Amino acid sequence: MTVLERIEELREKLNKAGYEYYVLDKPSISDYEYDMLMQELIKLEEEHQEYKDDTSPTAKIGGEVLTKFSKVTHQNQMMSLGDIFSLDEVDDFVNRINKLVVSPTFVCELKIDGLSVAIRYENGKFLLAATRGNGRVGENVTSNVKTIKSVPLTIPYKANLEVRGEIFMPKASLVKLNLEREINGEELFQNCRNAAAGSIRQLDSKVVAKRNLDTFIYYYLGEVDTQIEALDKLRELGFKVNPYARLCKTANEIKDYINYVASIREELPYDIDGVVIKVNEMKYHEIIGQTVKVPKWAIAYKFKPEEAETKLQSVTFQVGRSGVITPVANFEPVFVQGSTISKATLHNEDYLKEKDIYEGDTIIIHKAGDVIPEVVRVVKEKRDVNAKPIQMVSYCPCCNSKLVRYEGEADYYCINPQCKERIIASLIHFASKPAYNIENLGEQIIRLFYEKGYLKSVVDIFKLGNYKDELINLPKLGKKSVENLLTNIENSKNNTLDHLIFALGIPNVGAKVARIICERFNTIELILAAKYEDIVAIKDIGEIIARDFVNYFANSYNLEIINELKDLGLRLDMPKVEIRTDSYFSGKRVVLTGTLTNFSRDEAKAKLESLGASVISSVSKKTDIVICGSEAGSKLAKALELGIQVMEEEEFLNLIKD
Numbered sequence: 001m002t003v004l005e006r007i008e009e010l011r012e013k014l015n016k017a018g019y020e021y022y023v024l025d026k027p028s029i030s031d032y033e034y035d036m037l038m039q040e041l042i043k044l045e046e047e048h049q050e051y052k053d054d055t056s057p058t059a060k061i062g063g064e065v066l067t068k069f070s071k072v073t074h075q076n077q078m079m080s081l082g083d084i085f086s087l088d089e090v091d092d093f094v095n096r097i098n099k100l101v102v103s104p105t106f107v108c109e110l111k112i113d114g115l116s117v118a119i120r121y122e123n124g125k126f127l128l129a130a131t132r133g134n135g136r137v138g139e140n141v142t143s144n145v146k147t148i149k150s151v152p153l154t155i156p157y158k159a160n161l162e163v164r165g166e167i168f169m170p171k172a173s174l175v176k177l178n179l180e181r182e183i184n185g186e187e188l189f190q191n192c193r194n195a196a197a198g199s200i201r202q203l204d205s206k207v208v209a210k211r212n213l214d215t216f217i218y219y220y221l222g223e224v225d226t227q228i229e230a231l232d233k234l235r236e237l238g239f240k241v242n243p244y245a246r247l248c249k250t251a252n253e254i255k256d257y258i259n260y261v262a263s264i265r266e267e268l269p270y271d272i273d274g275v276v277i278k279v280n281e282m283k284y285h286e287i288i289g290q291t292v293k294v295p296k297w298a299i300a301y302k303f304k305p306e307e308a309e310t311k312l313q314s315v316t317f318q319v320g321r322s323g324v325i326t327p328v329a330n331f332e333p334v335f336v337q338g339s340t341i342s343k344a345t346l347h348n349e350d351y352l353k354e355k356d357i358y359e360g361d362t363i364i365i366h367k368a369g370d371v372i373p374e375v376v377r378v379v380k381e382k383r384d385v386n387a388k389p390i391q392m393v394s395y396c397p398c399c400n401s402k403l404v405r406y407e408g409e410a411d412y413y414c415i416n417p418q419c420k421e422r423i424i425a426s427l428i429h430f431a432s433k434p435a436y437n438i439e440n441l442g443e444q445i446i447r448l449f450y451e452k453g454y455l456k457s458v459v460d461i462f463k464l465g466n467y468k469d470e471l472i473n474l475p476k477l478g479k480k481s482v483e484n485l486l487t488n489i490e491n492s493k494n495n496t497l498d499h500l501i502f503a504l505g506i507p508n509v510g511a512k513v514a515r516i517i518c519e520r521f522n523t524i525e526l527i528l529a530a531k532y533e534d535i536v537a538i539k540d541i542g543e544i545i546a547r548d549f550v551n552y553f554a555n556s557y558n559l560e561i562i563n564e565l566k567d568l569g570l571r572l573d574m575p576k577v578e579i580r581t582d583s584y585f586s587g588k589r590v591v592l593t594g595t596l597t598n599f600s601r602d603e604a605k606a607k608l609e610s611l612g613a614s615v616i617s618s619v620s621k622k623t624d625i626v627i628c629g630s631e632a633g634s635k636l637a638k639a640l641e642l643g644i645q646v647m648e649e650e651e652f653l654n655l656i657k658d
Helices: 003-022 031-047 087-100 171-183 192-200 205-209 227-236 251-267 283-288 349-355 420-431 443-451 464-472 479-492 497-503 511-520 524-529 532-536 543-554 556-567 601-610 634-642 649-657
Strands: 071-073 106-112 115-122 125-131 137-139 161-168 214-220 246-248 272-279 298-302 308-319 324-336 339-345 362-368 372-378 589-593 614-616 625-628 645-648
Touching: 003 031, 087 251, 087 272, 087 283, 087 298, 106 214, 106 227, 106 251, 106 298, 115 192, 125 137, 161 192, 171 192, 192 205, 192 634, 214 227, 246 251, 251 272, 272 283, 308 420, 324 349, 324 362, 339 362, 339 372, 349 372, 420 443, 420 497, 464 479, 497 511, 497 524, 524 556, 532 543, 543 556, 589 601, 589 634, 601 614, 625 634, 625 649, 634 645, 645 649
Parallel strands: 589 614, 589 625, 625 645
Antiparallel strands: 071 137, 106 246, 106 272, 115 125, 115 161, 161 214, 272 298, 308 324, 308 362, 324 339, 362 372
């Protein structure tokens, strides 16, 4: 492979990974793998300037200026750090420095997993705080940083001063915050870094004050001779400074420190992702120099993602509501990044073959995105000589029906509509909050009712009142619980047609697609009469969706379900909505996040769609506006990161009035 071919291959991989991460919000590779590919591409492009390209992923290094908060120009550029990933590279860094200056020493500090901040003081008083932004211009987060308890509002320093550091969320604060969000039915933060970034960019400083953010300050833009003196001066002024900084004289001392930090990493009350190594003597910094964005006198050693070795016990096959069969690895419980895990999805047959998994294999596990358990690789040298490869099943593990794999798809399907696990999964989906939203009818209750014979199809949900006395006598229920459940079921009959269409679990028909189709064909009669050509002609509806939609209603069993639901009194129409084409939101892609005080999420969505907007669930480069209420989190953070317009609820209200 030529250098140019390798460069093009790396660009393709990085572009794909970036699309999956930023657009789909479904990263396929770890941050570490991404960093390694990026480092290789940077090196190749620097060595071969003739292949430089403005469209290369390397052009994206460094953030864009965020637009919601007012802009702040940094007095001195906030630099990024170059990354290294092996102890051999520590030797390379130290050797390079020793060739440029005489007898340098080095300060090693923990690399806190948070976000950078610059804080200015004027005559000893807190004046302004700004995020890093693109290094030269950041965003003003003064009111939010003021709420952080470890940031002093006054310091014993009478001249103007700027300090820099890292804002982070302690592990305990994340646990508490996610518990509250789970209770409120809100999206959970994946890790401390995301939580800190989402919190500091909240529009309400009162919300930030409740998040218990913290800081470590490490950079002092004053008159000092060494970094060690700078840290001492910061402590003296009342700033919180990380206690683990260490002065080292040799590469071996630095490597010993890195190994020590790795050994205590999990015990720390905050997340770190590496060690920062800086030349201690300030006088050497100018001599050693810097690139446009990266100082040559400092480097960041980044830890590899935490992995654990365990033994595969079995692979089971789960049946989803659509009939899709998903292989799941069951392994000896292992502790990884704060929790004990014993299962990980293996996705499909292609994934099984790619990972080359055999019975009883020793496997390496990590958490993708620090959250989702994932099989990284197999330790083949520990494989039993008699082990056999894991094969995809040909028959449904529940009903034993022959499985089907459609052309162009990776998944296998059970197409038996009477399959027990398919029915239970379908019932769970039907009653879920995004679908028909029947409160108190969760998975455990559905499985209990199914086993007792009260639930066999979605129609039976609306006949549960016939068994009221029997239900009351079931374990862990009772009169009050059953009465509340039956009331919720009766109230759900008023849901509009789009909720039913989504709840039915038609392949490839999500909530948004269901709404789009039902706004075009707003009664069940029109839905049933619609042909493939009618459905595919609707904007944003593709051929596969149209095919699956029409095929569903061509099935006699499904038609029988619809007729029974009609007889049971469910609403089977959709209010006709006049879509405006001249509003501020017409033709724009909008994301809703956080808790709105003047609307429910569904009300805000309906209003936006009536104004010609397309309401989507995730933030990407194609998003035009993000409307946020209180407690907005990762979606707001991503919008700010991508420079997308962010609108508070009050501004949204004013535009609606106009």
